[in-house]
Amino acid sequence: MPALVNYRGDDDFYAGSTLCSRDSGFMFSFHSHDEIYCPSRKRARVSVPDMFGGRLCEYKKPSIDVLPDECLLEIFSRLPGGREKSAAACVSKHWLTLLSSVRSSEFCRIKAPNGPSDTMNLDKALNEDLDVECDGYLTRCVEGKKATDLRLSAIAVGTSSHGGLGKLSIRGSKSLRNVTNLGLSAIARGCPSLRVLSLWNLPYISDEGLFEIAKECHLLEKLDLCQCPLISDKGIVAIAESCPNLAAITIESCTKVGNESLQAIAKYCPKLQSIAVKDCPFVGDQGIASVISSGSTVLTKVKLQGLNITDYSVAVIGHYGKAITNLTLSGLQNVSQKGFWVMGNAQGLQVLSSLAITSCRGATDLSLEAMGKGCNNLKHLCLRKCCFVSDDGLVAFAKAAGSLESLLLEECNRITQNGILNSLSSSNSKLKSLSLVKCMGIKDISQESLTLSPCESLRSLSIRSCPGFGSRSLAMVGKLCPQLHHLDLSGLCGITDAGLLPLFECCQAGLAKVDLSECVNLTDEVIFSLARFHGKTLELLNLDGCRKVTDASLAALADSCPLLNDLDLSKCSISDFGVYALSCGVQQSLQILSLSGCSMISNKSMPALEKLGRTLVGLNLQHCNSISGSTIESLTENLWRCDILS
Template sequence: MPALVNSRGEGFVFSFGTHGEVYCPPRKRSRICGLCIVGGDSSKDKKPSIDVLPDECLFEIFRRLPGGRERSTAACVSKRWLMILSSVRISASFETNFPSLKSDTMTIMDKSSSRVGCISTDLGLEGVECDGYLTRCVEGKKATDVRLAAIAVGMSTRGGLGKLSIRGSNSLRGVTNHGLSAIAHCCPSLRALSLWNLNSVGDEGLFEISRNCHSLVKLDLSECSSISNNGLASIAKSCPNLTSITIESCPRIGNDGLQAIGKFCPKLQSVTIKDCPLVGDQGVASLVSSGSKVLSKVKLQGLDITDYSVAMVGRYGNTITNLVLVGLHNVSQKGFWVMGNALGLHMLSTLTVTSCRGITDLSLEALGKGCPNLKHASIRKCCFVSDIGIVAFSKAASLLENLQLEECDRITQIDFLNAILSSNSKLKSVSLVKCMGIKDVHMESSSFSPCQSLRSLSVRSCPGFGSTSLALVGKLCPKLHNLDLSGLSGITDACLIPLLESCATGLSKVNLSGCSNLSDKIVFALVRLHGRMLELVNLDGCKKITDASLVALVDSCPLLNDLDVSRCLITDSGVAALARGVQPNLQILSLSGCSNVSDKSVPSLEKLGRKLVGLNLRHCYSITSSKIEFLTENLWECDILS
């Protein structure tokens, strides 16, 4: 086998006759580890491939593709092509000029293995239309850069993604800045972005969003530990149409980010800031004082702010209609008093204050005076509020319609209810929850004046509320429509029947869950007095209620929509009676914990389930799993809990 020597000494070519030639490079180039066939018949079998081109060349080719169909087809080839296509910026005009495509399946290469995996991305077809915009939500293991790239490329052919929510992250191949950049490049019409629990996404991802998605109106950041003030500021400067922002548990976002939002976002309407340790008075004050002139909703929770911040809210919150303050432990009575007396909250209609030690009787009265248009107030876990403060607050807030008090243990006597109802003729709803200081003390009833406006009364889990208190309610509230006495285990049939008799206009919703001393007698009285009006009856945990109550409800309550007899003495006979009755409006039935309901009730439940939308059979241990499966298969329009 003769060898031909290259004249320049660059290598050797060995001849194999008609079969071809082999070229051998100089031996000093030891990195060449194989032979290269440069001639012969085997050259006919070689297939040229575009994949030998570097990413830069492929990028230049892909960005010149004429339309969305071509982009989608190319994205189906491989993961590499998909990721390159997702880096090609799409103009807003491109998104609106190409028609939508049918669902496709993208075949991509999984990084974690050598096999080719088939991942259905639908190229955006799975997007749900909400408020006129395509919406996608990826959670947990599905939250990866590859999936976001597929969504980005696919949605660009259907008019563009409008809303995107990313919740949680894949622990092995989670969402990073690359995935968010793909969305930014391909979906410039993005309007709402929610990032929850994404530690691997930082400022770089938000930089790309700010460069490309200038139509963004809503931003929600929760537990994003890598995002700082710089990323938030870039959004503020590039997205002037921002109307809503939520920042929760982001340890690197502080005053500078909020100042940028206040300075560059004149259309801001809603702000929620929760558990951000770097946010202080400077950021909150700047946001409220120099921010949007249409700011209507503000929520501040778990922040290290002082009296100065709430005072600024009271001074500059001219347009605020909904204010929520939670866990502001460094704000004192003085701060809330100044907030009320600053007289800047004249548009406020809804106020919620929870776990704030600075809310006392004095500051609460000041808030009532400083908010003349207040209609809804909720005071929760404020341990220094007493009967005196609530009465003074209700007198000052003359337009108050709904009052909720929860875990205010200094409220000691139920006669404060008489005081607030007498002083405020517009109250429609009052709720008392876990107010442990209430005592059932005998009082003279001659001074009680009925309240004609009150329509809803809720007294829940207040152990001191007994027969005397019920008698007072009966005299004060003759026009109740909704009554909730859940968790009052001490009340009996004898003390509740007079209250039912005093409600002259008829009750439509009655919740007696947890009232374990009530029996069938109370249901008979309820049906006799209000059966034609009843829409909701909750008897969960009333252990003395039997099938007789079900028969009474079936015969006399044509409007009944929601019935809960969980943990009652209901048997198969009661379920059969319910199925035989005519209940055209019944949609939700709960039999949870009814151990005497067995497989014999399955035919009756099947008949009932044809009209139900919800059926609760949890902890019904006498119904076998096979029967539960039978009901689930046959009642596919009914949501069955088991």
């Protein structure tokens, strides 16, 4: 009671008076003539009658929360280090919000000097601390429900004393309003060392957020914007004007972004090395041409997808893209054959090494030949869904592009077996890798109809999901490509043992990686041949879905393949005996083994699996219904170094 009576503070009051406060609250009657003020706080004041003075005395627990924000900010700015700031931020959301509203440069990082020696080293210590904070070592990624303004504020406060935030990726959700400009502003104020910023699927981030980034994060080097519908030219222009180190920018599905943004990037970003623009309806020739023709000698990567540009932009690329090494053009429906033809004949893409064209009507036989002649150093070509490219264009391109090393054709249905084989047998061919995916025009032809010379340079051949490619074509490829190391024939339901056996016999260099998944007609005979001819070099074998492969194949692999480290036997007809045979084999480095869907494997395979587990780092036992849960638990316990899927 004496403590209550003797309490003195700024909230003491007297009986009969009406209490007022700066904070909002409410009044209630204690006696007929006395009113007590109770502020709207979580902890209510406790009032009792004063038995000595005949007046009421109020007790209120002291709290720092009664201080105005200005005082709190003064206190926070004098916290000695990052640990103390983080501890203060954990007190309440209000404190966290206040701390995140302070710029990193406004905190007093160094304690006051105590003497002459401290004073002499003050500037040096401060500079060292600033250097540490601006290095930008840390990387943070927030996604989905975890992407909130509160979490971004915590990141802004917590990372400043641990090397500084250098890379931030935010992936939001359209259904949740988690991240707004408030969170991005907190990052801007607290993370001046930010160099990489990725904003994906954030419908409530607008130009205001980018204004704050531009104002504080002058070291920004990479900006990635995807599905941010409120961001317009104003925000990107601000970034371009304030971030001269910007080297890479990606703008995708930002419907308010137009030519003005690209013009500002061309004007203010001399270090730009990479630009990618996709599905931005207001970006046209004016914006693309300004970036390409800006005279930059460091712009090496250009990716344009789904834009309303015309032949003019593509022609500008051909004339001024002298430093471009990687070029991707996709979904450019307004670019005709003339545009691609000019791009090739302009002779400006002399250092271009990688070209990818997808769903472009202007990609024809004539334009493809022109690009082959004009791009002397082209090494990698990818054509997807180019429905007007036929055998003539492919063969002409192969003859013109003497440096070509890698060719990928996907859904190019006018290209046939003749075009592929003639391209491979070109006299100046340096092709090392060929991939054919879903090319419906490829069908078996008679071997006598072609006279071809071998392609000694080809090391990797991938033919996937081409239903017309059969055993006769495969036998012909074997004779044409004797130096293969990698072979991928996944999804070729039409091939049989008769087609693969001659190919294995013709491969002189020794196959290292073979993918035969979903080749449902293959039997053990193919595996016997593979083990006999290439067992000493084989490192990877995928037989997923080859239901005619049995335990006999495993016995052959166990005896002949010492280098095998990745084996997929999913949905094959193997049993406990096959697993046992494999465990007794010569494999010294088997690391990945998949037995998914092998219903004949049971608990009896546990000793063999434990023996194999000495080297395994990955084991897939999903859908092996004959293996009990207790066996899986025992394997998990014994093979603690191996990642087991069950």
